Amino acid sequence: MSQTDDLDRRLRGIISGLTLEEKVGQLFVMHVYGESATDPDEADVETNLRELGVRDAAELIATYRLGGVIYFGWAHNTRSPQQIAELSAGIQQAALAQPSGIPVLVSVDQEHGIVARVGAPATLLPGAMAIGASGSHDAAREAARIAGTELRALGIRQDHAPDADVNIDPANPVIGVRSFGSEPDAVAGFVTAQIEGYQSAGVATAAKHFPGHGDTTDDSHTDLPHIHHTREEWDRFDAPPFRAAVAAGVDSVMTAHIVVPALDPAGDPATLSRPILTGVLREELGFDGVISTDSLAMRGVRTKYGDDRVAVLALKAGVDQLLNPPNPEVAWNAVLQAVADGELAEARIEESVLRVLRMKAKVGLIDGPDPADAPGAGVTAGAVDALVGTPEHLAAADRIAEASTTLLRDDHALLPLSPRTHPEILVVGVDPGSPSGTTGPPTSVLADALTGLGFTATARPTGSAPDDTAVEEAVAAAKGRDAVLVATYNVATRGAARDNTQAANAALDAMSRPGRAGAYAAPSSDGQALLVAALKATGIPVITLAVRNPYDIAHLPDVDASLASYSWTDVELRAAARVIAGRAAPRGRLPVPVRRADDPAQVLYPVGHGLTY
Numbered sequence: 001m002s003q004t005d006d007l008d009r010r011l012r013g014i015i016s017g018l019t020l021e022e023k024v025g026q027l028f029v030m031h032v033y034g035e036s037a038t039d040p041d042e043a044d045v046e047t048n049l050r051e052l053g054v055r056d057a058a059e060l061i062a063t064y065r066l067g068g069v070i071y072f073g074w075a076h077n078t079r080s081p082q083q084i085a086e087l088s089a090g091i092q093q094a095a096l097a098q099p100s101g102i103p104v105l106v107s108v109d110q111e112h113g114i115v116a117r118v119g120a121p122a123t124l125l126p127g128a129m130a131i132g133a134s135g136s137h138d139a140a141r142e143a144a145r146i147a148g149t150e151l152r153a154l155g156i157r158q159d160h161a162p163d164a165d166v167n168i169d170p171a172n173p174v175i176g177v178r179s180f181g182s183e184p185d186a187v188a189g190f191v192t193a194q195i196e197g198y199q200s201a202g203v204a205t206a207a208k209h210f211p212g213h214g215d216t217t218d219d220s221h222t223d224l225p226h227i228h229h230t231r232e233e234w235d236r237f238d239a240p241p242f243r244a245a246v247a248a249g250v251d252s253v254m255t256a257h258i259v260v261p262a263l264d265p266a267g268d269p270a271t272l273s274r275p276i277l278t279g280v281l282r283e284e285l286g287f288d289g290v291i292s293t294d295s296l297a298m299r300g301v302r303t304k305y306g307d308d309r310v311a312v313l314a315l316k317a318g319v320d321q322l323l324n325p326p327n328p329e330v331a332w333n334a335v336l337q338a339v340a341d342g343e344l345a346e347a348r349i350e351e352s353v354l355r356v357l358r359m360k361a362k363v364g365l366i367d368g369p370d371p372a373d374a375p376g377a378g379v380t381a382g383a384v385d386a387l388v389g390t391p392e393h394l395a396a397a398d399r400i401a402e403a404s405t406t407l408l409r410d411d412h413a414l415l416p417l418s419p420r421t422h423p424e425i426l427v428v429g430v431d432p433g434s435p436s437g438t439t440g441p442p443t444s445v446l447a448d449a450l451t452g453l454g455f456t457a458t459a460r461p462t463g464s465a466p467d468d469t470a471v472e473e474a475v476a477a478a479k480g481r482d483a484v485l486v487a488t489y490n491v492a493t494r495g496a497a498r499d500n501t502q503a504a505n506a507a508l509d510a511m512s513r514p515g516r517a518g519a520y521a522a523p524s525s526d527g528q529a530l531l532v533a534a535l536k537a538t539g540i541p542v543i544t545l546a547v548r549n550p551y552d553i554a555h556l557p558d559v560d561a562s563l564a565s566y567s568w569t570d571v572e573l574r575a576a577a578r579v580i581a582g583r584a585a586p587r588g589r590l591p592v593p594v595r596r597a598d599d600p601a602q603v604l605y606p607v608g609h610g611l612t613y
Contacts, residue, residue: 057069428487
């Protein structure tokens, strides 16, 4: 008997001893408020009672025989590494105290870059598009290994990463820099490397968002996007990273709440589509791991059906894990009722439970016939101190960030700046909130980093939509300075209409032949662009740093120099400061094309563009 057969035999034995309620509970992954499993703050108790009908994580696990818990910063789960580890240990103690004794799979969305729930002093790494800009699969693998090592030390055994979407549309409001880039084969290579890195650290992976969320201008958190690729286009653009993920042994695939008529003309979101999940993902791509929904609280999956039907329809479509239904009581009872009514066979539930338990076994949560004997079901303070935020990990993050920083323009060799020739620097621009709540604000981080490199730098945030007063004050503050650094954030992202699929087709066919664009876009009137223009008019050298999507330069044609950091967390910003100061050479290369704002048919900077010195 093979090891796989032996494991399945043992897992089926566990399943045979479960009640229907326990089987159904294994398919649910829920959030819960509080930094403790049994003693959360009173405000978190009140929120749990109002939203979930329970007081704390332990009660949630006991009520729904829960299979998984997902951490969020807004749920107050991730305040410090030691606190996270203690929460994880408390959750496992609550799970092991249940009759089934099956440990909970604790997971998190820790993509890094702009999506990070666990913050400093844990290591924060560059996100996907930054890693794509580095061009290094070794960097992708190392980043995932570091991330996985630290998550496991915190008792988190699954990361809902990597993102396998191909970011074709520059106006995509939900993916953008969460993607490794716009080239399907390149994205596939980075997805494979990150799966290998996470799994080497003993953490399960989740490729997302199937069947591909990269070519839409709608956000499935608030709308139900439609992807209008033909079947041939889907095979060419969206499928390669997911095929690569399956070949690499990805543990889980997360669904997207999007409609793809070429794959299922019924108009249901992919999360609820049997032709997409069972027909394409299972049967065509050959995936037999866990299929997880994206959050069932998102509007994209709730536009057509009620919350009671969504959970049942997802399971009928082929889903194994139901992530974050907005009302767990409604969803849990709906699944039980569907089994009682014969709409869902209990054998179908058991298929999904088996897949979930296989994933738990793979990450060390189930070992032997008694799940309570699982090694490492808890965590230790010593492991947190030894493995989380170590000097070696932090140095690796700095190194990867430096390799990703991309110099897009430097027409007059302004960069690198020297404290001898440009000692006084004003830093203005955006201060978006920290993804993890532990970094920033960006203008201050940049100013402090430059000051530490020998400059006298002052931060003056102007916001993402500076008005005339803010522009005038920034211009006044620039007087007497030797250079101005402007942090920009998605300047006029929606200013240009375009046919991205055709443009991407042309780019794959021949990099030198751009695709057809849509309507002409008028020059941007974005406040950030007006700020940059006003500063440029002073005659003081102006440098822009795009701290999210790298497309900003298309709307800022007259700057002296321009860089992209692909995120605004400290590790990317400090790396950009070192590049500006010449302490590191810019080595990043664009993983997406930047098209002209006034004529999107024309490529301003192609994939692979990046200057150095």
